[in-house]
Amino acid sequence: MTITVERPVGTTDPATLVDPEVTGRLVRRITADHPEISAATAHRIVGQAAAFVAASGRYPGQSLAPSQxxxxxxxxxxxHTVDYSxxxxxxxxGFVHHVPTDEGDETPSAARATRERTLAAIRAAGFTVDEELWPDLAKCTQCHAGCTDSPKNS
Known part of the structure; x- marks a missing residue:
């Protein structure tokens, strides 16, 4: 995959993508669902999730995946469907779909490649990457187009 950087890398704090009121709701939800996560970390998570969704929409079909x-x-x-939409x-x-991957679909080396591709896409989209929040990958992909439930195949 080739990702072209069209603007300086890391120029935008992804937390600025989400309305502060929405961010507050998301932080409260994350900390309620995961009490081990502090509000400060949850705020950083919201920013990285926004950057991931933005990069996924910008680079559809690149098999990007978030960290856990x-x-x-x-x-x-x-x-928060209204806010997310x-x-x-x-x-x-357009809408970026969340499609979980099947257990065992990726080998460790493939997961590392997916992680690097995802972080490169986020940076190429002009967002900073908070490396501490990306130690691993979750079992999901952005699957923006080409999946059975994507707009392309609906």
Whole structure:
């Protein structure tokens, strides 16, 4: 995969993508669902989830995947369907679907490649990556187009 950087890498704090009121709701949801996560960390998670969704929409079909921590933010966002749908429309021009992967679909080396591809896409989209929130991958992909439930195949 080749990702072209069209603007300086890491120029935008992804937390600025999400309305502060929505961010507050998402932080509360993350900390309620995962009491081991502090509000400060949950705020960072929301920002990285926003960057992941934005990059996923910008680079559809690239098999991007969130880390486990970032996936917590994505799940919280998806539960707020009106906010999530509005965010997707405003940020990438369409809905970014969440499609879990099957157990055992990726080898460790494939997971590392997916992680690197995802972080490269986020950076190429112009967002900073909070490396501490990306130690691993969750069992999901952005699957923006080409899946059975994507708009392309509906």
């Amino acid at each position: 921590l970032v996936d917590y933010g994505w799940h919280a966002f998806i539960l 509005r965010f997707c429309s405003q940020t990438v021009g």
